Amino acid sequence: MLDLSQFIPGPYCSMLLSDLGADVVKVEPPRGDPQSIDGPLDGDGVSLWYRIINRNKRIVRLNLKEDEGREIFSRLLAVADVLIESYRPGVLARLGFDSERLAQLNPTLIHCALSGWGQTGPNRLRVGHDNNYQASVGVLDISGTMTQPVAGNPPIADYAGAMNAYALVSAALFRRERTGQGAYIDIGMADAALALMGPEVAALARPEFDRRRGRGPYAGGWACYNQYRCACGRYITLGALEPRFWENFCNIIGQPDWIERQDEPRPQSGLIADVAKLIATRSRADWTAMLDQTDTCFHAALELTELEANEQIAARAVLTRGHDGTPDALLPAWLDGTPPPARRPFTNADAAIVADGWARHMTQ
Template sequence: MPLPFLTGLRVVDLGQYLPGPHAAQLLGDLGAEVVKVEPPDGDPLRRLGPVDSDGTTAAYKLLNAGKTVIRLDLKAEGGRAALEALLARADALVESYRPGVMDKLGLGRERLRALNPRLVHASLSGWGYDGPYATRAGHDLNYMAVGGGLDASGLPDRPVISYLPVADFASAQQAALAVTAALLGRERTGEGCFLDLSIMESVLGWQGLTLTAAARGSQPGRGEALLSGGAACYRIYRTKDGRFATLSALEAKFWRSFCEAVGRPDWITRQSDPLPQSDLTADLDRLFATRTLAGWKELLDPVDCCFEALPELAEVPGHPHIAARGQVRVSSGPEPLVETLMGLRVDGGPPPSRSPLRESDAGAVLAGWG
């Protein structure tokens, strides 16, 4: 079951692809009723990538679980009228159009306020509603680049693409947080508001540390900082069998425990070597290449040193800790879905569950909304 915090609240989701739909889904996890409005051909994510036997992608099913999906032609008078009827009864609207699209549909801010002055309208666009990039096209990689999320990460000779798309998921969580806060604020003021949210700025908001270092001329090169690969005690290492292990023994006590466990107490004082610690890192590269991943687990799992094996994706659901916590649900059948629920448990309960998405029509939804 969803959590009860937003029970009784109604959310209209006009998003497509990932950020907007995931933001609305998180609100549904917290108890809101979410109705997703799609064009007659459906959200393009239905067909973006390999499709299941029913003609729909797994990604679409996962990102829209828990919702009621209806289709409306918003370019036609009847479709706009049906959407307006929904918005007049809704508590929140989540959409991810470029700035100006809602105005072209006849649903700009003034019209929405006239329909429902208590409506919280969250617009999650790529760049935000003003500035020279406001109407510029973009995707996660572009937002990560401009927002400062790429330059400091990756290999010394080049940045790397993060996967899954960090900006998309980060902005979805920020949007859900903002909507929840705005709904709380509405309880005091009695009025809704317009939320201008930018996918790029969700990444930019994390960059205070790196931007400050860059402004002071103290930002290390890519792969040379304490947490980006410059410290031997905080790296990913390849094992004898071609698998990978993570070590994050930042504190002196953890590093000491690691060095003692591997029989190299002479390395303990080298933790403070200047960054990047190329020589010490090379020593650890050679060390980790002497055992298989299973061998390293056998040696280091009992040691309090911040060591963890890097599981392959297919192994993640079966990891003993993940399996015990119950956040991952795997459906049965020839086309299983692996659903990752919201990582939240209240008063010892389980993570909020999601029902499969269901298709409906505007008339049925409006009848239920009264």
């Protein structure tokens, strides 16, 4: 598999595919992926984030604007199963690898193009990043607080695009095994974020539904589904949407008179304030001791420093420390009863600039 992408979406997709056994060669320009100097830097000047998202891969650096780089890349394409790239539409063609050239080099290639707004439409050439994609499809209209939109982090559109690419590349590989047919997959990150909002966009058919921030149950408008600050400064979450869970919560905390208030008009500013005032009287540890093992849809809001000691997280084996001691969030699935596979640590050797002889060896 060849990965021409940068930053998060493509590299995250190819990392997940590597967890399933793909041999990933990440092709970068001579100066490397900009992600390599973005975020916390290690002693050698390489970003920790870059190391994490490029585990299990080999990195080669080619200048696709020069004949030698294009010739080496052509040989790699000829033996690749998959090409993932995140250029703006038209860039790959300008480098000499339009659809006809790709088909000539490898008729069964699965080519996945990840871009901000996809390969068609008036925004196709527009520059942007995750918060722009969220803004462009209405995600910010239904997220955040009752007074201000908040762009999600981890970046929603980036990861939604990556997960769609992961699924569609896998499906295309399966189809190719059946039919011998390659594929061209066009994914826009904005489209991927929009596709997460099926219920929200369906509500457009109901003109009586007020979709402003804070009026919906998942955007801070309900007291029974919210986040609350404790006396210690930490937070708890309540997700008691079903009446029986809300009733359990109210009875356990000694407020049975709140049970009938669950369906007050939204945003439930008064009830939210009442619950917040009560939660603020005790620490997170106190509320956890009271509510953790009850049917109330309660959970403490864990901080990152608490994750490794959490029994549930440890049991799932998704968060581990690699051979280099760096925590890593692995493939979020168990296959045939086997926990997620460990990843090979990223090392400086993985980032060596490719030599022509190395490429010849790869394509023999």
